[in-house]
Amino acid sequence: MDKNKWHGLILLLVLLALIIPSHVIGIDRVVTIDEPWWVISGSNYYYALTHQDFEITIYDYHPAVTTTWIVTAGMLSYFPKYRALEQGYFDVRKPKFEDFMRANGKEALDLVRNSRFIQTALLLALAVLGYFLLQKLIDRTTAFPAIGLAMTAPFFLGHSRLLNHEGMLAMFVLVSLLGMQTYLNKDRKLIYLLVSGAAFGLAQLTKSSSIVVVGVFGLMLVVGLFKNNGQTFSAKFWDAVKSFMIWFGTAALVYFILWPGMWVAPGKMLAEVYGNAFSYAFQGARIEVTEQLQPSSFSLVTKFDGIALYLRSWASSTTPVTWLGLIFAIMIFFSKDKERLPAPIRSTLVYLALLGGLFIAMFGIAQGRNSPHYILSSYVCFDVMAGIGWAFVWMQLQNRWTGLNRAYSSILFFVVLIGVQISFGLPYAPYYFTYKSPLANQAATLGYGEGLAEASDYLAQKPNATEIRAYVYNGMGTFSFFFPGKTLVFKRVYLIDEDFATITKDMRNSDYLVLYPIVREKQPETEKILGALQSVNPEKIILINGLEYIYIYKIADIPESVYSELNR
Incomplete structure (x- = not known):
């Protein structure tokens, strides 16, 4: 092997070595509110595959096929006999799946852990692929900080460690963009176009919102029509058409092969995915709620409130390392040092910015829920841009001080830089997604299930913990996967519907009440129960980063007056 x-x-x-530790240490110390849905959906997917019920391998508009494949792999590694027990399919809204697992000597948390490790291996493989594509596009020194900063940014790190779609989606989208950019503007080898198309197909299998990549690729092809490369316009046009057909065909092939539902009912699958996606975006709910797709009722939010909300969320959960890197990236467009700047660097920055901006615009304008992790692809695009910006500044420093050109000085500088990026997130571990930038008043994500495992640990230390009955707000998976006793789930809908008869009944049938006051601002209905208990001192208050996250009450300490107030 030569020196290079x-x-x-x-x-x-x-x-x-820089990336892996943050992605695996303490990976099983939190389960978020959404994850039980995907654990159960993935287990149902595994059961459907082994019973050839391919038509039900769908989760409306996501379609979450890659996520359910990850859980399927987790099942194969942990509980392969699950397919042969004739239990059928479990409702994602009920804890019966967890009861079934324990009845068979298995723990849902172990399945989560195995599945997360498998997902992490996939994300690392995508990071390596992205590194090689960036190395091909620009250079090795630039690819190193670009991928390093993106993979260790606290907000991305926090969500990519979870069993959800967003981390995989962001990396599939990044690889697809870099692959097509390499093919169109650096090296016209077919393999890059195929890699890009396959990554887009996987992105679509993960979440339909990745459709914005089509617009970016279309723009790249249009720009190519006006390049002066000696070809006639007609030749360039048909070359663009051929490139798009190969790219889209590869994506469609991957989409078809990896989704068994497409083998038996392609029309139903596509209608469910894209019908629900458009219904949710324009009407704020799935088709089963709106009953049918009605284009006449579509309405976009005319104000920029949604976009501003996402921009604030991004700013509040991004490190100063990324902010500075983005400023340095902008400086590239004004640099006159063309000899040391590879030709595709500016267009790569433009397309990364465009793709990141499109995700923000799409979710900011469309109706429906506004969760910061929906734009995780934007975070990754901007972090990669920041890495390119830092590489540019380092190049300028090397031009000014020749002593910085010594062997491995670049590696040392970027190792320190990535180490600083990691250090911003460490105080928030293992809840990296709650990271708050130094200038922000509040984190973009709070109350996503973090801390409930600590509540479980507290109660699990008590004598006869297996006999304890805990009534836990949003406790399905977030608490119950960790707790050896019995978990009764206090559902948010009980407060919304003011179903205090059910609440008081479940309280009386429990030993402990676990509430989640960190969400009281975003979920004002929780004040109905928190207000009734304001005169009762919790047995335990769990603090995270100085915030009161969890109140644990011993039911025996709650006076009858609280029940009377709730039922009044």
């Missing part, structure tokens, strides 16, 4: 290849291998190993 050794240098490349060392860089890759150092990059992985």
